[in-house]
Amino acid sequence: MRTAIYPGSFDPVTLGHLDIIRRASVMFDRLVVSVMHNQNKKPLFTVEERMAFLRRTTESLPNVEIASFDGLLADYARREGACAVVKGLRAVSDFEYEFQMALANRKLNPELDTVFLMTSAEYMYLSSSVVKDIAVHGGSIAGFVPDALEAEIVCRTRKEG
């Protein structure tokens, strides 16, 4: 049983995240998508809301679990029995930070490797921050987030923004 963790803020989940989830789910027996605390970011959605969004949009993927964790990713991965961390890479600008985290995580847990999946070209520009910024300024986020979540994300973003 090969388990991988796909960690992130997912604030909110985008079609770019779902693309990575779908592709990683066929590479591993079990994929744990884990909503984690990023100390550099102040989230718009609660952990429970972010998990609910992820659950609703990954229902059709039987080997995908939605979880959350607050702490060190390297320790969490060990407890979950994971051999890999999955990360999506969009552009060279993502690389330096992700490279540093991958090396630090492997130092903390030598059994843990990071697998980088290159984003699909149509999602190269996409991030949760871009989605929130477009929504708060009244733009359309259709085609950026799952259809089923669009109205809720717009509503919350405008209320808080």
Ligand code: PNS
């Ligand atoms: O979606 P994000 O915000 O880019 O995800 C970043 C995240 C949550 C994966 C990263 O902040 C993380 O791994 N946090 C857990 C704490 C940790 O292990 N920090 C040390 C990493 S070397």
